[in-house]
Amino acid sequence: MAWSSARFDSWGALCKSTGALLLCAAALAGCNKSENASSGGSTAQRASDSASASAPAAAPASAPAAAASNGAKPKIGFSIATLNNAFFVGLKAGVERGSKDQGFDLVQTNANGDAQQQVNDALNLLSQGVTALVLNPIDSKAIIPAVEKANQMNIPVFTLDRGSDGGKVTSFVASDNVALGQTAAKWIAEQLKKRYGSEKGNVVDLIGLVGTTAATDREKGFSDEIAKYPDIKVVARQEGAFDQEKSLNAMTNILQKYPQIDAVFGANDDNTVGAEKAIDNAGRYKPLDDKAHIMVIGADGTAQALSAIRAGKQDATISQNPIKMAAKSLQFIADYNAKKDVPANYAWPTMLIDKSNIDSDAVKQYGLWSEEVKQ
Template sequence: MTNRREFMTLAGGVALSSFLPLGPAWAAGNAIKVGYNVATLANPFFQGMTKGVVDAAKQFPQMTLLNTNANGDANTQSTMVVDLINQGVDALILNPINANSIVPVVERAHKKNIPVFTLDRGAACGDCQNNFLETDNVAMGREGAQFVIETLKKRYGTVKGNVVDLVGLIGTTAGDDRDKGFMDVFNKAAAENPGLKLIARQEGKFDQETSFNLMSQIMAANPQIDAVFNGNDDNAVGAVRAIRQASRAVPMTDPKHIVVIGIDGTRQALAAIRKGDMDATLSQNPLAMAAQSVKYVDAFFNGDKASIPAHQFWPHILITKDNIDSDTVKTYGLWGEQV
């Protein structure tokens, strides 16, 4: 079993610096050629993550970054990573599209003694990764379910309502784990509260258009919907657009308001929360996560390898209209408004 260093959700006004492991000083050291491959740049979260990697790499004069984008295709990603290996990279930072399909190329790098640092999504091969840095996706799914349950209880005085689950991209660690966390909590609550029902569970694929179309179909078949949990903010933004187009968007104080919660903290989600169209997001911080991954690469070659955890959870935070401008949220960082 790999060692795991877990980080709590940022809450209660605790400074982010309380959670961050300090890497070596950002200074010149041994020359490093780093190959980076992101799943896609169509998603705002990965745009933020790529910006974080690029900006952080610039802080190391000895580091050369080869920046590549798989455009959402797992086969393309594998080909690109093999090409990076053939170009003689010293290390890889990867954001896998699929946890299983990336394994052969990660193992190929491992056999060549090229350290692999997976970011946000991991590879299903255990010790072949030197570091897997992600947010605790199971925990975010659980917290998303709990937010829905508590909001409906506040509305009705008891736990009841018709709920939709727009799952993320199946086959990714993020998509699968978030859905697992959500379903674990929801199923337990539904067993104890017969009035709480899951009326639809569809794969939104972390995609606005897919989620918009699915939510439109679900609303056409279900006149009463109380809440939607979304695998990410793109799913949520698509759901919000479908709700608005169906003329079922009403203020949060209206009993007919459909509660919408997403994950990531993107610019569109933050804007929707400020407007009252979306209730919450469980925000990650891809800028800070990416910078830490780059620092671990430097630590591997120029610092203390023992300081690099095999698996690390980055802190996340629940953002609602009530706390979006709070000092706690500002300390964590509204990354979506910075990209």
């Protein structure tokens, strides 16, 4: 169990007396040894669709040294939620690229979707003498003990794509997921107005992985925005869990229940790919210019989504760029080690991609990250 700051404060008070100094040091060393034997903030500040930062957090004077006195490279620990998704493969590639660019030694783990395993992995990384910890949390609450342990060890924590609901995070780099959800809702409203002359129709909302800040924020943005259009009915709202198979099953059931569906919002492109397969299997796919076409918009900009857009199976994706996003987080670690100010929250910009702009210079400049990643 993670120590509370109150326990450290009480030890600090005891150690004020010279006679108790050795006793305190021995007790603290014993506790640290016991906890380290385990092998093992929150959400981003709302920002516009351009990179922005909140009030900076400066590295404290007592932060771990950027490198050992013998000139060794700073060792960075990285725990990723899963690699069973191209987006996270992109994050991994970005962390590796950023570490190389900044001259870091990188130690990384893959929690394979297991929140408790991720906590154990993070604690193990802390025991290896890392000078900074980068977390891509599976669950924003479950990760708190790892963040708090790093805080107690005075090791800065940098969260990537997903945040932590507790502990002190030095810098959180992610897209503005509330804005992303809002963008999807506005896009659907615009398309329905083109189809019917006003914002009306039946919409399906396939939610992301419950417990992640990304899913929570995208759902908030989408739900709050779509509610502004009283004639647009969200006929079904189910968890797709950022998973193709779960989204396929959810959408299959929804299609059986609702004969009229105009649009689907998938919280990520795995959700949308699952939905598209269900639409195909049900014999309800229609071309883009057909009024019976079920419009589908997702998020991330995966290779499957781009292929589906070109094939007319998916209408749009709100792309992120996990490679550049992750590399930015590693740059902030270098800045922190150099005792420069770093932003507590940094919003990486997104870009809506559809058939009209998929091959444009603007999209190429933003970066089709999935073309760089081989899963």
